[in-house]
Amino acid sequence: MERISDSIVIIGAGWAGIATAEALLSKGINPKRIVLLERTPYPGGRAFSFVDRETGLALDNGQHVLLGCCDRFIALLKRLDVRSGYRLQPLLDIPVYHDGQMSRIASKRLVGPLHLLPALLAYRHLSPSERASTLAGALAFMRPRAEKLDAVSFAKWLQSTGQSDTAIRLVWDLVGTAILNGHAGEISAGLAAHSFHIGFMRGWQPARLGLFTRPLGDLARDAIDRLVARGVTIRYSTYVERVQVAKNKVCGLSLRDGSFVATEQVVSTVPHDALLRVLPDEWAGKEPFHGIAKLRWSPILNVFLNYDRQVLAEDVFAATDFDGMFVFNRGRLLPDSGQDGRWLSVSISAADRFRDWTHQEIIRGVQEAIGKACKDARDAKLLAAKVVWQPKATFLAEPGTWHLRPQTVTPITGLFLAGDWTRTDWPACLEGAVRSGETAALALLRSRQAFLV
Ligand SMILES: Cc1cc2nc3c(=O)[nH]c(=O)nc-3n(C[C@H](O)[C@H](O)[C@H](O)COP(=O)(O)OP(=O)(O)OC[C@H]3O[C@@H](n4cnc5c(N)ncnc54)[C@H](O)[C@@H]3O)c2cc1C
Structure with a gap:
């Protein structure tokens, strides 16, 4: 049995895991106490690259973008001194093609939601009256009551604010699907309205589009290299089979290779379905884990x-x-x-x-x-x-999922949760992953066991 009982073990080396490790380090935790265990032979989790055999190019598993509002992700790259891997458009500017015609979703240097006003007034995919109702409807995004709106679909809520089906399809669904990875008819109005508020209602700067200029896998590898250079340990190809719990407290981790890691402090950053597999059976059915099985x-x-x-x-x-x-x-x-x-x-x-x-x-x-x-x-x-x-x-951020996303602190002493799917108030994205990792690190530090620096 391996005894690293004063270690803080982070399960998963995606961006939530990277952010957790960096936040613990920056709060003064001895790097020798921080261990990342990652199932795959590479970091980055769901934001990874692979080498295409035919061309030899490093292709990303999916095109990722940022917005200017992703300030924690951007700050993390800076703190870890990861070579610039993205560029922000000076102003949001996306040409939109529909039925052979082009119009633009674009910003001007104006405060609040006004930055989108000139583009919306000129948005030729909508009739003048639809543009007017889109503008009026956009005001509802100024103070969205996200939790209250969680029970209804985004499409239903938009209809209640006077948006036509065409405006929903050619404005809100087009942008909303890219941000929330779900169509307006199937996602929560609460999370959608909150996401539009964060990204587009607070002026032109948060709305700037960020485009990656290096393969995502390289960014994650650089980030991990910086952590390792500061003394953090990462073990790849290490599959955590089970979090072991005794008397409501974490006591260790069983690994798939049959070994056991003794530790009392664990931050899980694995996706929702993977968490249900690593939790002891008797806990998977209890609150707050019970509802996780409903996430699709x-x-x-x-x-x-x-x-x-x-x-x-x-x-x-x-x-x-x-x-x-x-x-x-x-x-x-x-x-x-x-x-x-x-x-x-x-x-x-x-x-x-x-x-x-x-x-x-x-x-x-x-x-x-x-x-x-x-x-x-x-x-x-x-x-x-x-x-x-x-x-x-x-x-999938369906209606009703706001409360299914668990908070960082769990009823199991020593177990903290992070990951893009946890209760970040953000859609599932890199920024949400990073925020969740930072929140988990702070929660762990607040818990009394952590003060053995
Ligand atoms: C195709 C695609 C496009 C996307 N586009 C965007 C975009 O444009 N902008 C954006 O911001 N976001 C985008 N996302 C979402 C973004 O990639 C994720 O939100 C983010 O990477 C999630 O990070 P995470 O650390 O929370 O989880 P993950 O990346 O899933 O990390 C969890 C880690 O845990 C490991 N793990 C799981 N189980 C175990 C176990 N039992 N033992 C040990 N390790 C384990 C996994 O291997 C993984 O490395 C996209 C995602 C995809 C797939």
Whole structure:
């Protein structure tokens, strides 16, 4: 038996785990006491990269973006001195294609929600009266009472604020699905309204779009390297089978290789379904863990396309085809291919509808949709294409899930929870993951056992 009983063990080396370790370090915990146990041979969790065998390029499992409001994630990269891996647009600017026409979701340097006013007034995908009701409806986002709105769907709530079905589809659902990974009809109005409030109602700076310029896996590896250089331990390919609990207290972890790690302080950052597997059976059915089983996954579909010529001049655009898709100029954002405008990465959130499509059908459909928006793509030849399915991308923030997301502190002494799906008040995202890790570290430090620095 391994005795590291004064160690703080973090299960999982995704961004929640990385943030937990960094927060403990920055609060003065001896780095030798901090141990990360990670199931896979790499860090980064659900934000990972893989090397494509055909091209040798490091492709991300899914196109990730940030907003300017993701301040904890941005600050974490700075504190860990991770080489700049993203750039923020000076002002939010996303061309949106619908029925062959282009309009823009874009900001001006104005305070509060006014920064979006000029773009909404000119948003040609809506009629003038729909634009007016969209503006009036947007005021409801100024003070959303998120918990109260959690029982209704976002679509129903938007209808109650006077939004037409077209406005819901071409504004709120298009943006909301990308942020919450669920369509307006299936997600909680509470979390959606709160997310729009944080991202878009507080001025132009929080709304700036952040685009990654390095593979995500490299960022996570750099972050872990910095932690290890400061004395933190990480063990890869280490599967935690069970959190062992005696008399309501954590006493250790059983690993899949049959070994046992004695510890009294654990931060779990594993996804919701994985937590139910590592909890002792007698706890999985109790509050606050009981409701976790009701959380469902929502998939994200990513399609990489390599054209024989430049087809895209911009960094990114959105199109209403495929229930809403976002197309990124991977060739420009990540210069490894040297093919600006020729390598595209297409992200389709809440992609359940395409579950039974073949890869060929998906590629053909996406290619046609891109052709509608970029005329150069119509005559271009496709040299390579790759479909990446992430069936377990994020939890689905359905109505009623606000209270199913557990808080950091649990009734088991010494067990703390983090992860994008825990009660962060944020949608499942990198920023939520980082915030959850920081919250868990602080909660652990407040608990009396932790003061043995
Ligand atoms: C395709 C895709 C696109 C996305 N797009 C965006 C985006 O644009 N912007 C954004 O902000 N977010 C996006 N997200 C969401 C974002 O990636 C996640 O919210 C975030 O990475 C979650 O981090 P986490 O640390 O909470 O969980 P995870 O990344 O899941 O980390 C948990 C870790 O625990 C490990 N683990 C699990 N079980 C065990 C066990 N028993 N023992 C040991 N280790 C274990 C896992 O291997 C994993 O490394 C996207 C996600 C996907 C999949």
